[in-house]
Amino acid sequence: MDSATRRAWSWHKQGLDGSLAGSDAATVLSLAGWARSVGGANPYLTLYARAGIRREQADADVAALRIHELPTARGCTYVLGEDDFPWALSLGRGAAEATVKVLDKLGVERGEVAALEAQTLEILRDANGPLDPKQLKEQLGEAVRSLGDAGKKKGVATTLPTVLGLLQADGRIRRVPVNGRLDQQRYAYTAWDLSPVHESGEDARAMLMEKYLGWTGGATLKQTQWFTAFTVAQTKAALEAVDAVEPEGLWMLPRDVQAAEDFTLPPEEQIQLLAGSDSLFLLRRNAVEHFAGDDGDRALLNTKVALQADLPDHPIVDRGRIIGLWQYDPGGQRIAHWLFEPPSAPVSQRIAEVEEFIREDLGDFRSFSLDSPASRQKRIDALNAAAGQR
Incomplete structure (x- = not known):
């Protein structure tokens, strides 16, 4: 794959x-x-x-x-x-x-x-x-x-x-x-x-392992331990309990192995704006793997975007690939965004849809409880500047 x-x-x-x-x-x-x-x-x-x-x-x-x-x-x-x-x-x-x-x-x-x-x-x-x-x-x-x-x-x-x-x-x-x-x-x-x-502790750990491997479609031992906080012995026991297998260095549920082999890359764009803490990235803390080519080498505020374990900005994603970053600017009631390439129609449409959702339903989009428009203004300005320089 x-x-x-x-x-x-x-x-x-x-x-x-x-x-x-x-x-x-x-x-x-x-x-x-x-x-x-x-x-x-x-x-x-x-x-x-x-x-x-x-x-x-x-x-x-x-x-x-x-x-x-x-x-x-x-x-x-x-x-x-x-x-x-x-x-x-x-x-x-x-x-x-x-x-x-x-x-x-x-x-x-x-x-x-x-x-x-x-x-x-x-x-x-x-x-x-x-x-x-x-x-x-x-x-x-x-x-x-x-x-x-x-x-x-x-x-x-x-x-x-x-x-x-x-x-x-x-x-x-x-x-x-x-x-x-x-x-x-x-x-x-x-x-x-x-x-x-x-359920016993062993049963609960096995249930979480089955959930986790199903959510991720496969994870390394280290990634699994980070999310679950299980010991090495507990992790191995839980993997054994769900009959997990390890093709190509990733532990997977047996039912996913053949499904993954048969899976093909969808030909059409599938655009989503996600939070930096979305499960797609947080479950394995592998945001770097979601950048393609030289995209991870791009810098924002003098830091390469792929060098941080947790994304400081929210990602714009197409079929798992990060194609840009965004923050919500409540002062302008808009999504400030930086796309690595000029936007297609589906990208522009999805940005507009999520912008409307945040404006009408949430009023703002905080990453965590103490996040505020003032605290993220520097990043909003940096995204706007990067977009203008693309």
Whole structure:
């Protein structure tokens, strides 16, 4: 498989070729990969690019718990579908438990943590609606211990965040976005009675491995370990559990091997504007492989665009190949973009469509919660300048 076909194969596995058009949000996230959130707009564009789902529908799915943002692999938060909630949540339990060890080093015994868990859960179960951390702290009073300067140095100012993380990892509470939107990081908490997971740790790891290899269409051992945070032994056991094979240096599901061999590069353009944190790149952190020819050697702000593990700008992509970069300029209500070659009609049309989607549905397109028009203005100016010099 040559590089262009390999890129298009990943594109196809991600459902970016139109194969997921008309699917609901939970189906998209199940088949193409959980959407990384961090308070940015990636989940919305993930759903729009693959299935044409607008923000209003996505927010309705969040409110109805058809999709939800949960901590899972590596303890990171992703938006995923309801069928994956219990077992995916179990994968993030280790990260939640790790903070307990930090508290222990600061002199907080596990019994104190358990008592605060019980009190917090009782308050949330009796509450008339979700409570934010400030409201919880007020009601819990002295049960929440301040950890002083020593705690601040370790990122734990009080005992409450650790307790909230533990309760969330067990499915006893969940975070609720205060305005119902995924592209911000202001949350309240509410009680939740998610059915406990019955799978063993080995089973959950095998389930994630099967999902991951299906989402990517194949990944190296190193890429697999980066996403899952499994140990070498756990990774090998999970690969064996799903009967994965390793043709051409990539671990793949058996059902994908023949499909990949039969796959051919689609002849027509398939244009998408994606977030830099889209699953196409984030799952394997292989953005460099999505540049063709000398495109990766092009420089923006004195840095080659392919030298960074995570894209600082959002990509314009055709069948898996990055053909340009973009940022949203809310002041001009437009997409600032730099195309490596003059645009075709499909490229111009898709830029206009995504521009309208962001303007009408989102208002802005943040990469993460603290992203702002001011913080990205330098990159917007650089994209405009690069476009003018093409």
